[in-house]
Amino acid sequence: MRGLCDRCTLRDQLDVLFDAVPATMRSRFEPMRAALCECDQPRTVLNWVRNSHSAQLFADLTAAERTPTHEDLDCLARDVGRGDAQTIDYLRGILVTYQVLPERDELVARIERHLARTVRRHPEHALLLSPYVRWSLLPRARRASPRPAGSKHRIRWAYTRINTAVAFLTAMREQGLDLADVTQHQVDAWLAGAPSTRYEARDFVVWAARRGHSHPLLVPHRPKKDPVGLDEDSHWELLHQSLTDTTLPLDVRAASAVLLLFGQHLARIAALPTTALDQVDSHPVLVLAETPIRLPEPVALLLAELAAQPPPSGWAANSPHRWLFPGTRPGQHISSVALARRLAAHHIPIRPARTTALVQLAEDLPPAVLxxxxxxxxxxxxxxxRRAAIDWTAYLEARMSTRDGGAPVPGCPQP
Structure with missing residues (x-):
């Protein structure tokens, strides 16, 4: 006797899961139930219902006879470890995707949650950390939210500043110093005692001095190596490969083309929705920020092919949200880390490619346009x-030193 197909089995499993929901709440979950029943990849949902911790958490929450809210999930996440917090966020993603919960600014919510955890571990720093986060980090995070990029790197940006602020305050307290008593000598000694990640405390130190919590203290910007670009021939060979080499995966070709042409961070590329592709005056354009960019035909065809491609199996196929680069989590695009691995596996040098693209664009466009x-x-x-100007000067100097066996180029000023 043959067993039930995946879709029939899924319907039976969903009946069990949703029939346990109190009758007063079922109408709220009916759209989610219907969407999961009719999803493109029933096996993905079937595995979720049968095996996942988030499905069990969903059953536990709905047994409480009220629809779970973002605040309920936040309260649970504050009191658990990292693994359980990821389970909670996974369930949140499903509930938002299927409109049981409204969308919200997860960037701000995650920062506030991290602040609450940090203050609970370090209550002695609460009087400084709380206003620093609320009046410095959070306003900047809110301003950044509408930008067309993923939030994970911005969350890391905020977490790093909170964590280094705690490390700095803790180190000073261990020396018996309040922040108001710290001198430049102690700051310099602390910076010299560990890797350059401590320089991220600059943001907090500058804020504290401006608010009168400390003496004026100097923390230099974190040292960064000058980015190295590609030579022009290599850059255009990679772009040609991206546009013509059909042996490469389509998403790798498309991502590398956007990287090589427009110098975008991978976080922005990964977060491109299908709606970023549009038409203006019958010409295909790509909207990366405020100004639509008219696309050359080969690039427009490549991105259109990617947008028309059926999403891969998993939650990406079951999600009503459509991304150019869909991810494996409910309603989410691919992470920049996963996209970087895919490009690296096909020998696309990410940072040099971005550097060269931006230098070339900056040579032709003023900052107000760029x-x-x-x-x-x-x-x-x-x-x-400025970087493009430096590179152009270096090029001229190289030309002057090599033409005619070292003779200067006619018409160019002498060094």
Whole structure:
């Protein structure tokens, strides 16, 4: 006797899961139940219902005879370890995807949750950490939320600043010092005692000095190596490969084309929705920030093919949200880390490719145009303009030193 197909088995399993929901709440979950019943990949949902901790958590929460809220999930996440918090966030993603819960600014919520955990571990620093996060980090996070990029790197940005602020305050307290008593000598000694990650405390130290919590103290910007680009021939060979080599996976070709042409961070590329592809005056465009970018035909065809491709199996196929680069979590795009691994596996040099693309664009476009085109901060756009000028000067010097056996190029000023 043959068993039931995956879809019939799924319907039976969903009947068991949702029939346990109190009758007063069932109407709230009916759209989710219907969407899961009719999903493109029934085996994915079947595995979730049968095997996942998040499905069990869903059953436990609905047994409480009220619809779970974001606040309920936040309360649970504050009191558990990292693994259980990931289970809670996974369930949250499913509930948001199927509109049981409303969408919200997860960036701000995650930062607030991390602050609450940190203050609970270090109550002695609460009077400084809480206003620093609420009046410095959170406003910047809210301003960044509408930008077309994933939130994971911004969450890491905030977590790093909170954690290094705690490390700095703890180190000073271990020396018997309140923040108001710390001198530049103690700051320098602390910075010299460990890797350069301690320089991320600069954000907190600057804020504390401006608010009168400390003496004016100096923490230099974290040392960074000057980014190294590709030579022009290698850059265009990689772009040609991305546009023409059909042996490469389609998502790798598309991501590398956007990287090589527009110098986008992988976090922005990974978070591109299908709606980023549009048409203006019958010409295909890509919207990375405020200004649509008219696409050359080969790039437009490549991205259109990617957008039309059926999503892979898993939650990406079952999600109503459509990303150019779908991920494995409910309603989410691929992570920048996973996309970086895919590009690296096909020998795409990510940082050099981005550097070369931005230098080339900055040579041709002023910062006032480059910033809204690519979604760069004006200061960052100005940095790339200066970098492009430096690279152009180096090129001229190289030409002067090599032409005619070292003779200067006619018409160029002498060094």
């Amino acid at each position: 910033a809204p085109l690519l979604g760069l901060h004006p200061v960052t756009a100005e940095h790339w303009r």
